[in-house]
Amino acid sequence: MGILKVYSFHMVLWYSRDQFCCFTTSLYLQTFFDCHRRTFAHFNGVPMTIVHAPTKAVVGRHVPPCEAVPLHP
Numbered sequence: 001m002g003i004l005k006v007y008s009f010h011m012v013l014w015y016s017r018d019q020f021c022c023f024t025t026s027l028y029l030q031t032f033f034d035c036h037r038r039t040f041a042h043f044n045g046v047p048m049t050i051v052h053a054p055t056k057a058v059v060g061r062h063v064p065p066c067e068a069v070p071l072h073p
Contacts, residue, residue: 009035011050013043 009032010021020042024031040046 009039011036011039013047018043 004025006023006025007027008021008023010019012019020039022035022038024035
């Protein structure tokens with residue numbers, strides 16, 4: 001039996017520090033969107049702005065500081 005990788009999705013509202021975390025075994029974009037839907041249901045709404053950490057689902061590649069970050073298509 002192999003080891004199953006588990007990933008976490010974590011979002012924090014900056015003004016209230018309310019947090020939501022869910023775990024998944026998939027890194028598919030559909031799963032990423034589903035984690036967002038679950039988070040927004042927890043928060044009872046959608047924030048006006050979301051700042052993502054440089055995860056592969058969002059950032060196409062890493063770049064030097066002060067250079068535009070290419071987003072994943």
